[in-house]
Amino acid sequence: xxxxxxxxxxxxxxxxxxxxxxxxxxxxxxxxxxxxxxxxxxxxxxxxxxxxxxxxxxxxxxxxxxxxxxxxxxxxxxxxxxxxxxxxxxxxxxxxxxxxxxxxxxxxx
Amino acid sequence: xxxxxxxxxxxxxxxxxxxxxxxxxxxxxxxxxxxxxxxxxxxxxxxxxxxxxxxxxxxxxxxxxxxxxxxxxxxxxxxxxxxxxxxxxxxxxxxxxxxxxxxxxxxxxxxxxxx
Numbered sequence: 001x002x003x004x005x006x007x008x009x010x011x012x013x014x015x016x017x018x019x020x021x022x023x024x025x026x027x028x029x030x031x032x033x034x035x036x037x038x039x040x041x042x043x044x045x046x047x048x049x050x051x052x053x054x055x056x057x058x059x060x061x062x063x064x065x066x067x068x069x070x071x072x073x074x075x076x077x078x079x080x081x082x083x084x085x086x087x088x089x090x091x092x093x094x095x096x097x098x099x100x101x102x103x104x105x106x107x108x109x
Numbered sequence: 110x111x112x113x114x115x116x117x118x119x120x121x122x123x124x125x126x127x128x129x130x131x132x133x134x135x136x137x138x139x140x141x142x143x144x145x146x147x148x149x150x151x152x153x154x155x156x157x158x159x160x161x162x163x164x165x166x167x168x169x170x171x172x173x174x175x176x177x178x179x180x181x182x183x184x185x186x187x188x189x190x191x192x193x194x195x196x197x198x199x200x201x202x203x204x205x206x207x208x209x210x211x212x213x214x215x216x217x218x219x220x221x222x223x224x
Contacts, residue, residue, distance in 0.1 A: 030209040041198055043152075043215040086151055088213075095209040096142065096165065099151030 002027045002091045006100035013077045013107045021072040021103045023087030031090035034072050038083045077107045113216035115201050121222045130186040130219045134203030141184050144200040191223045
């Protein structure tokens, strides 16, 4: 099956700092989503981004489908940004998301 | 409802017991998914429904696990003869037509603990 690798596995930030999370995948995809899992376990949709660039407030994401990677940018981080960020992809010809192992982000005040 | 609803939010049971977990998807979503998430890992696919039928159940770990969606809306995940290794958060997600064409939206999960 498709391989989804996220880096770094852990990230510690000071409040106000910027950061970049990366997702590499091993095959062509129909769909790519970024999620934030909060401390209560809820998976929150951040971006549906099979290609291109999107922005939502302090977060933005870019997917370069031809090079099989996606980046999630967090700017001016806040303590509420803490949690695990997951990248998930749906390979071409498939219809289910496969998740990476996640990046655990801790933002310190 | 506005989002995917799962019940119960927490379930503690004893080894060998039978458990049912319920998922109510977003209204109008034809695709429904069950995932399982163990501590420190990403969610893993269990089963996918398109309408009433299970289009792909390749992620179910063994024949103790079964899921139904009789009317194409609410789904129930059933686990027989539970084992301690079944302890995990069970996540349900729905999509308008399927993840190959659009977003998946997840519920808050049902945390299962088998003692």
